Amino acid sequence: MYESLHNHTTASDGTQTYAEVLAAAKRLGFGTIAFTDHDMLPSQSDLDYLKSYDGPVKWLLGCEISSGLPKELGGSKAGTIHILGLFTDPTNRALIEHSRKALSARTERMERMVGNLRNLGFKITVDDCLRVSGGDNVGRPHIVQALNAYPENATVIDRIKGEMETAAKTSPDIAMDYMYMLDRHPSDYPYRLFLSDDSFISGIYVDYLYSIDLDDSVKLIREAGGRAAIAHWWTYMRKIDAAALEGLLSDKRLDFVEVCSGMVDSRVERYGRDLSQLAERLGLVQTIGIDGHNESDMGHYANNRQVMSRTEGQTARYIEVFKPDLAWTNFDPK
Secondary structure, three states: OEEEOOEOOOOOOOOOOHHHHHHHHHHHOEEEEEEOOEOOOOOHHHHHHHHHOOOOOEEEEEEEEEEEOOHHHOHHHHOEEEEEEEOOOOOOHHHHHHHHHHHHHHHHHHHHHHHHHHHHOOOOOHHHHHHHHOOOOOOHHHHHHHHHOOOOHHHHHHHHHHHHHHHHOOOHHHHHHHHHHHOOOHHHHHHHHOOOOOOOOOOOOOOOOOOOOHHHHHHHHHHOOOEEEEOOHHHHOOOOOHHHHHHHHHOOOOOOEEEEOOOOOHHHHHHHHHHHHHHHHHOOOEEEOOOEOOHHHHHHHHOOHHHHHHHOOHHHHHHHHHOOOOOOEOOOOO
């Protein structure tokens, strides 16, 4: 059965609870799901639910840390990437403290981005974002949902899209970004247009106000019993190029390679092949995850049999290589 080792819930910026993710996984043919929320850990009630779950889907716990770059590339001051961790202990004290600090910083970050969006002409409020998120942990997907809830915001998005299309005629880099954006669903356009650190319009996105550098992020994951990889590396290529990534892997500063995640488009397919070849050359574990934030993300993958057939057996392979503590999973490698 299909496996996804990168998924989000309402604990961070997903729209489904743990129970809803597992129910959707059962409907769509997923046999294994890893819960890897952004800087957030399951609550005690979530842990109690997972321990009592008697359904057919296998689950395991992990995390996705909002990390700075490696020190030699500027560290936390030079921007943020995401480090995926699998089989981490949710009761680890250092991981809990990281989660507490990250949550506090996320609220201020969201407030700043909302102010920047209003200055750009959008209709959006802090309360809109909190209402969408259902709590204090607001991420960019919540902000995008809040934007898309107002029909009048589509006019502003179309205007910026037109400006990017014009700029693409004279800039190869912008042309490539524009092409990749058109591969996505229109609801995702805000990320490439103005809500990323390398988006077309700068000054709207606000980077994480609290983060630790790559090596400290990996250390945090390892000391919580997990192993670490850069999540969706192709989104950070301008920060960490292929040579730098290979160096991090060769020096064992990372443990495995996520070769595919998120919506599968031409960029994901292209660089996924490169990552798979790199992992094979270095003899490293490869993983694939939905990076799912809602059921439609899961459905997108479930319909892509070519990709999903490659996920079968990846959890067992991970366990075989890394031999993690199986206290926080119902997965039985036997």
